[in-house]
Amino acid sequence: MAAFEPVEDEDGLDVRRVTLVLDAVEAGDAGLLADLLAQLHAADIADLLEQISPNERLALLHLGGAAIDGEVLSELDESIREEVIEALPRAAVAEAMRELDSDDVVDILEDLGTPQQDMILEALDDADRIAVEQALGFPEASAGRLMQREVVVSPEHWTVGEAIDHLRGARHLPDQFYHVILIDPRMRPVGYVTLGRMLSSGREVRLRDILEDSFRTIEATMPEEDVAYLFNQYHLISCPVIEEGGRLVGVITIDDAMSVLDDEHEEDMLRLAGVGDGASPSDGVFTTVRQRLPWLVVNLFTASLSALVISQFEATLALIIALAAVMPIVSSTGGIAGTQSLAVAVRALATRDLTSANAARVVRREVMAGLLNGISLALILGVAGSWLYGDIWLGVVLGMAMVVNQIVAALGGVLVPLSLERWGLDPALASGTFVTTLTDVMGYLAFLGLATWLMT
């Protein structure tokens, strides 16, 4: 009996390991470096490369480039993949690419410049190169780019025994597969059988009698975010991909869908915060500026609208200078309320829980919630304002402006993304900027307008 080995997660990446690796690089100890990298999973080597500085990265690649195989390259963040490929010997890159399934090669090629693309395509076998070039023929971010071409199929009439014998004789099977897909003589999928079901059925059982109920297919042109939604909604584990006419062209597995879902979440979160796509800790200063400055400039102009509104009330402000100090409270609290409403709406649109079937009810709820929040905040702020400034009218004006702005915020937070969705744009593109501009402008307008009317 084998001695029991503790199966603790010993192979993750931590600061100690990063330090050991960097020490080996600095000491120029290629043997030690190779040993250390051999203990790490490809995904952790990729994370390591992302976390160290550009100079450390270059030194590591020169000393230990042999550890960078295809899997590491496919795990790498796009932001540094080109740089890493550049630093590796061409032969090593070619070898790394030949190990990978076609979907991973496509994923890497998509983001590279033309010279690197050509170099890699030349390195592939004819069959692989054709598969990759065909995949690149599908639209960007479509099911056709995501799928692997390697499929496991069976004619409709086979039995479990015939399928098992075929699999045992097969020379090349995909790394991961979870179903045997039944196809008709024209290569059109008609159903699939899970491997678990096959293994637990007798040899004489016909595959068509143990098909899964949940069978569905995906068109090669389907956008990848719809693919991710289908996998998440229906708990798919793998799904056949068909081209026009229904012919089977590949299969998408859940790990691909999971990584698309993860990317979509990242995109939503960053767009909502007004950051350009694909921000990563390994980005340099200039990349970071390029991702953020555009929205900041937009905000500079939208914020000027607030200044314009305020400047209309300079006479009132000159009369009661205390107004200048408290006016940002109404705007700022409105900004938070708008962001809350916006985040809930963007998330619900992404998960398709907010649809035209319930949009009207959600909008009504937002208005009611804004009203109740506004009244609660107005009571606190109104009493505190009246008392601190010894002016009951200041409290009344603060409270009334607060109620108005909370309703505007709740409403804006849901209507802006709903409108963007209806116009076929990404609701997260709304970004905080639009909604906070709205609540800033309304906050100043309501507060200073009411103050002018009631206090001067």
Place this chain on the structure above:
Amino acid sequence: MAAFEPVEDEDGLDVRRVTLVLDAVEAGDAGLLADLLAQLHAADIADLLEQISPNERLALLHLGGAAIDGEVLSELDESIREEVIEALPRAAVAEAMRELDSDDVVDILEDLGTPQQDMILEALDDADRIAVEQALGFPEASAGRLMQREVVVSPEHWTVGEAIDHLRGARHLPDQFYHVILIDPRMRPVGYVTLGRMLSSGREVRLRDILEDSFRTIEATMPEEDVAYLFNQYHLISCPVIEEGGRLVGVITIDDAMSVLDDEHEEDMLRLAGVGDGASPSDGVFTTVRQRLPWLVVNLFTASLSALVISQFEATLALIIALAAVMPIVSSTGGIAGTQSLAVAVRALATRDLTSANAARVVRREVMAGLLNGISLALILGVAGSWLYGDIWLGVVLGMAMVVNQIVAALGGVLVPLSLERWGLDPALASGTFVTTLTDVMGYLAFLGLATWLMT
């Protein structure tokens, strides 16, 4: 040969279907309703129930409650699950629960009140009840709650043929399984074999000779977010769960990990926006107020800090009233920059791309990016301000305050979540509130302070 049927996605939920269902409910046509629901996947029925109004939901459940099986209940959003279970006959709920795997029953029970929990536990078979009660003995949101107890195992010494014969004879197999787990005589997992590998190997091959390299186990007490990270990082499809001492107690599959990942993303996004956990379009007005009002009240107080700062400069404002109009521009643009930096940092912490190994470099990058963004914005705002107000000093003050505040924003956006992480708190708890308070206060302080110094 079977005629080819187009496999278009005909069974999703759309407005047309929702309308058809609601019409059938209104007409009291139980037969038509049952037909319509039978065409929908359980996940779509759950979405339908979430999207309609509470009254429509009650009417639907009374007329068509028979369609609400265990799978629908497990797909339902927590926010309405209790209400739905309340509306169904007890016998129907009991029957629905008996269909489910133990992990799904646990998932449903966790969020229910005690009377409903007891009712459901009583309805289960003895074996299932014990399994569920054991699972509930593990900490909330741990691997032990997430796993299914149903496992497919084999002694270490079996061959492929022996394992297949065993599976064919097994009376009850899990709905989904992707590996056969090899265990030693004390039920401790020592490796696993993928079903694909088993199917493609000869009967005489020993399982221990075709083990996966990537084998790892998860402790039952591991937090579910760490489980989700492991699945995502190492592309796991299923993973054995062990208790203290190494004994196998269950298995977690990728669909569970995917739904945890999805929940974590939702939590990050909503927390960042200052919304309490679990917001959903089906929440009522009061639930919505309860989720949002606490952060709004916090913001009311933090925003008062800005008011306090501004009130210190009333003399300056009284002298140059134009300052009141332009001062929010500096604060507002700082707020956006802080949110950008914050979103990138929170996301990178969640994916573990931001660690102590690269924190110092990321902080340096944020400062540099803040400086460059600040200079760019200062040039635009400074020139525009000088020209519009005919006062070069106003432009200089605006520009200088902008540079200071952009650096503060970029720095605050990364340091606040990093500090929370170091103190063992969720970095997303920072929410926009803290960072925007910081940028508001600094914006007013820098602008009015410089204006007082240089312009009066």
